[in-house]
Amino acid sequence: MIKTDILIIGAGPTGLFTVFEAGLLKMKCHLIDALAQPGGQCAEIYPKKPIYDIPGFPEILAGELVDNLMNQCKQFEPGFTLGERADKFKKLDDGTFIVTTNKGTKHHAKIIAIAGGLGSFEPRKPILENLQRYEDNGVNYIIKDPQKFKNKSVVIAGGGDSALDWTIYLADICKSVTLVHRRNEFRGALDSVDKVIELKNKNKVNVITPAEIIKLHGKEKLEKLTIKINNDLEKEISTDFFIPLFGLSPKLGPLSEWGLEIEKNAIKVDTFDYQTNIPGIFAIGDINTYKGKLKLILCGFHEATLMCQSAYKILNPGKNLILKYTTVSGVQGFDGTKKEAEKAVVKSINS
Amino acid sequence: MDDISISIKDRKGKIHSVSAPTDMAMNLMELVRSYEIEEEGTIGTCGGMAMCASCQCYILSAHQIKEMEDDEEAMLSEAFFVKDNSRLSCQISITKDLDGLEFEIAPAS
Numbered sequence: 001m002i003k004t005d006i007l008i009i010g011a012g013p014t015g016l017f018t019v020f021e022a023g024l025l026k027m028k029c030h031l032i033d034a035l036a037q038p039g040g041q042c043a044e045i046y047p048k049k050p051i052y053d054i055p056g057f058p059e060i061l062a063g064e065l066v067d068n069l070m071n072q073c074k075q076f077e078p079g080f081t082l083g084e085r086a087d088k089f090k091k092l093d094d095g096t097f098i099v100t101t102n103k104g105t106k107h108h109a110k111i112i113a114i115a116g117g118l119g120s121f122e123p124r125k126p127i128l129e130n131l132q133r134y135e136d137n138g139v140n141y142i143i144k145d146p147q148k149f150k151n152k153s154v155v156i157a158g159g160g161d162s163a164l165d166w167t168i169y170l171a172d173i174c175k176s177v178t179l180v181h182r183r184n185e186f187r188g189a190l191d192s193v194d195k196v197i198e199l200k201n202k203n204k205v206n207v208i209t210p211a212e213i214i215k216l217h218g219k220e221k222l223e224k225l226t227i228k229i230n231n232d233l234e235k236e237i238s239t240d241f242f243i244p245l246f247g248l249s250p251k252l253g254p255l256s257e258w259g260l261e262i263e264k265n266a267i268k269v270d271t272f273d274y275q276t277n278i279p280g281i282f283a284i285g286d287i288n289t290y291k292g293k294l295k296l297i298l299c300g301f302h303e304a305t306l307m308c309q310s311a312y313k314i315l316n317p318g319k320n321l322i323l324k325y326t327t328v329s330g331v332q333g334f335d336g337t338k339k340e341a342e343k344a345v346v347k348s349i350n351s
Numbered sequence: 352m353d354d355i356s357i358s359i360k361d362r363k364g365k366i367h368s369v370s371a372p373t374d375m376a377m378n379l380m381e382l383v384r385s386y387e388i389e390e391e392g393t394i395g396t397c398g399g400m401a402m403c404a405s406c407q408c409y410i411l412s413a414h415q416i417k418e419m420e421d422d423e424e425a426m427l428s429e430a431f432f433v434k435d436n437s438r439l440s441c442q443i444s445i446t447k448d449l450d451g452l453e454f455e456i457a458p459a460s
Contacts, residue, residue: 045402118396124460127431159428187425246429249403249460250396265392289391295398 004030005315007099007109009086012040014285014300015115016069021308023076027315030079032086032101034120039066041117055298075333081105085120087254111311114283118250126244130216138222139242149241151175155225157213158245159183164192171204178206180213180227263289273310274303282307355450361388362456371445379440380406393459399441404430407457408440414452416443431460
């Protein structure tokens with residue numbers, strides 16, 4: 001069981017900044033994120049896009065902002081449970097919470113801060129009859145263990161980086177790899193496209209474009225697919241696996257069943273401290289809603305800061321708290337580091 | 352007066368005739384959100400970067416709309432429910448020549 005003061009669900013910019021603000025008040029944080037790396041949308045969807053409205057940064061790439069936030073909070077030694085989705089929560093008699101992920105990892109905390117952005121990123125599924133029947137029975141949306149596909153035949157659909165990257169990777173270990181895309185052009189890193197062309201020329205992978213999968217067949221498990229080529233010719237091919245890679249889309253998912261008050265696909269909070277209708281559970285950043293809400297990173301930072309004041313009072317009942325300025329007090333990390341302003345040199349002119 | 356009229360068919364088939372400003376650098380996705388025509392969180396989830404296709408629409412009137420750029424075309428090639436008149440509404444800026452435009456919001460996916 002992972003124990004922490006504040007359990008943050010979502011490791012995007014707001015979640016990462018919460019670690020810093022909580023750290024200033026000596027509260028320890030642990031973050032859960034469905035993605036494999038911290039940074040949320042900034043890291044997953046648009047790391048190379050510039051952001052122009054982070055105060056003090058005329059222009060910063062989303063990926064750089066994440067790197068900076070990681071750097072800023074690292075002395076407070078946050079813990080991470082990555083690649084897992086917070087699924088269930090239970091409130092214990094003493095008012096603390098247990099949060100369990102989809103992989104069964106349990107976390108114990110007195111405070112939960114939901115900083116889940118637009119929700120957890122789930123694979124976008126193609127619209128195909130019987131798709132559900134073959135899920136985990138020949139159809140996979142996420143490749144967790146590539147060895148599962150060793151010496152098997154695989155059909156990948158999609159035109160982005162992940163479709164290209166997995167085609168390249170699996171070409172080495174699978175019996176056959178077929179990449180199917182609706183267009184002749186691929187949207188991915190140029191060297192990945194070149195590599196796939198090279199593999200195709202060496203007959204190591206099949207590339208079928210413009211084409212799409214229109215039917216799945218098989219009794220117990222997936223056995224065959226129907227591919228429609230050039231919007232005309234239909235062809236059946238045998239395969240062990242079908243891996244549709246059409247990107248990710250955010251879903252509120254299991255959080256919507258926690259008993260939180262939901263409005264407009266977001267969690268309603270009190271603007272005093274961004275607490276939800278469940279005492280001890282806060283919601284900050286893009287995932288919350290209140291009158292006048294703006295989904296901006298800078299608003300998430302503000303909400304995180306205010307939330308930490310209330311969290312402190314819950315964790316330290318009876319203790320008074322006064323806002324401290326980092327310029328005055330410096331920053332004392334949990335790792336033993338201390339950052340502080342240099343003292344001004346005082347020297348008399350007449351001495 | 353810098354406003355134009357636009358007709359939007361929502362996902363349930365209801366038609367909304369709205370007034371759209373041409374001087375606010377707004378796009379059609381933002382117009383839909385500003386009138387709260389679809390539930391927040393189901394349209395424009397990437398914020399308008401042509402990266403999610405949640406704002407896909409079908410252009411119903413005969414207006415000449417600026418051609419797709421590569422990112423829009425690529426995103427639509429991976430989207431669902433795509434038709435010949437599909438566009439990403441976040442990529443279409445509201446300009447005076449779009450007065451009288453009619454479009455339909457594609458199903459959520």
